[in-house]
Amino acid sequence: MKIIVLIIGTLCSYLVLRYRAIVREMLGEVALAERFLGIGGTSTFVVFLGIGIFILSLMYALGTLQSFLGVFAVFFGKGQAV
Secondary structure (H helix, E strand, O other): OHHHHHHHHHHHHHHHHHOHHHHHHHHOOOHHHHHHHOOOHHHHHHHHHHHHHHHHHHHHHHOHHHHHHHHHHHOOOOOOOO
């Protein structure tokens, strides 16, 4: 199951980065990105989005995402952090 998530995440990441102009047009202008990243911030946001999809899918496949999110279990009343 985790390998399938990795493959799909890698494919989605590639497609977002490959077709970032189309994705940018679909999203429109992201005001927050334009404000904090400057002119062309939406394009930079789309690149960060593609890289983030890849990193999160890789972390999930390796099990580090679950370990990372387990640290926050204390804040949500799920018991002790590991």
